[in-house]
Amino acid sequence: MSRTTPVAPGRPAPTTPPGHARERRRTAVIPTTALVVVLLAALVLAILTAVAVGTVAMPLGVVWQVISAHLTGGPVGVDPLSDQIIWQYRTPRVLLAALAGAGLAVAGVCLQALVRNPLADPYVLGISSGASLGAVLVLSYGSAALGGLGVAGAAFLTALLTLAAVFLLAQRGSRLGATRLVLAGIATTYLTTAATSYVQLHASPNELRGIMFWLLGSVSGATWPALRIPAVVVVVTLAWLILRARSLNALTTGDDSAATLGIPVNRLRVELLAVSALLTAAVVAVAGGVGFIGLMIPHMVRLIVGPDHRRALPVAAVGGALFLVLVDLGTRTVDPPNEYPLGVFTAALGAPFFLWLLRRNKNEVI
């Protein structure tokens, strides 16, 4: 086309690089693989330490001996009491903390991409408050309240029922709008929280303490069988999400924008919703309503490795696991022999972070 003049003479080309260093990519160029390896090593070390520390302190050597003996099937070689404390009590507890941290952090990354809102967390869809209602019903009225289901089973069931309600409320035509999803989730959260409060008022003071621990999250009751479902769910969904990291990146740029890149947007949104709901429900059912992990870990991860989900998802999984293992360690060492719910500590750390995040974002759209 001869009538084209890309840059007319007499005016500067719009290609002059303005040197605003602070507007450049803030994320350091840490290779993701190296970061994941370092975090994994730290996680293993934290798990061993968390198993060693407690009312009865165990030397790290003994912890290692017991765990490796059970993993390899060899003779344990320590006294039965130590074996029981390490293998039957503390190891599942610490592993559940790791699974719950990983699951909630990954669900948070997934949901923030899905609803394109930096203040979204896995609880914004009402899944946690839905789970709480089922758990509190059983904790207050016994397992007869929900057809003989245990606390975890009841929590899982009501979480899924709540999600189904949110899903139906948010859907309009064939589209699942981000804003409608959040609003439906918040409204449902209020409704189920009201029901939970009503049930709580009928509980005895004895039951109230258990309810309190459940609502704020705790891994103290962990057993090996209880780890099965969350372990499978966390591993499978994480792998599924990492394979779709490119699509998640595209989705954060907008529905139409993602559609032009060949992403089947509506199907992906439904899949992501199901995946994050499954993750959240599987974790909350066994660990209770641990707050703030799903909000703060994704943001910390993005500050370190940037917004690309190919990096953010694995780092969030390992980072979330490490964080909750350390928090659980804190809840039982700060004031022994008393233990505190996880939510007290994650919130104590999370709320200031949240406020800082809000301040940092004051010039932007939120």
Next chain:
Amino acid sequence: MGKAGTRVHLSGVTARINGTPIVGDVDLVAEPGQIVGLIGPNGSGKSTLLRTVYRSLRPATGVIRLDGDDLWRMSAREAARHRAAVTQDHSVDTGFSVRDVVAMGRTPHKGLLDRDTSADQEIVDDALERVRMTWAGERIFTSLSGGERQRVLLARALAQQPSLLVLDEPTNHLDVRAQLDLLELIRTLRLTTVTALHDLDHAAAYCDHLVLLRAGSVVAAGPPADVLTPDRIADVFGVRAHLGHHPITGRLHVATAPLSADVAATTGV
């Protein structure tokens, strides 16, 4: 980069949003390498029609063919290897760098386990160079001006290596120089392009072929000089129009004024 351009043929395309018909029975042809402008007042269905082409909205009836292949019978990924778009809803507020944004254009070419290769990097470099944004590669996308962002999004579309480019009011919110820079740039791409445009003067100067929509239907289609007549513009847009030659570029020029405007000294074409 990219294919020489494809022939696009929309026939009998009807589109509904939540059951409400927005676009009815539209025919449109873009020959290889042509720039086809969609013009019409707000709400005339330009964006909705484009959504059926970039596959955000399935047409209720009608067929969209790229060189004979039915666009909606392809998988979403395959379609995105033939057709790229710059839409209006774009919101990259998550801290992606300019390179990251352009590299997203490789998405439809990548399987679940594929990594970015050096070939992808070259395609991204090339796309940035074509829109003259190479200098901004490491900048955060949101730190750019509106005009620069549109160029980067155009580079992302080019990284898809499309044979058809769809643009939805690409000059919206841009200052006058950025608007002209972008339109000049689009002309250099030599891709079959379908673009919605608000500015009749831009449509007249930069498009090979215009399709005028009103209330979802085609009122007129053809070369700009045939479509843009004062009577038709008065009828569809409700403004008085004067067609002439641009005093600087000599291209077809549309001057507009309110219907009630006093007629000053008018010079004929």
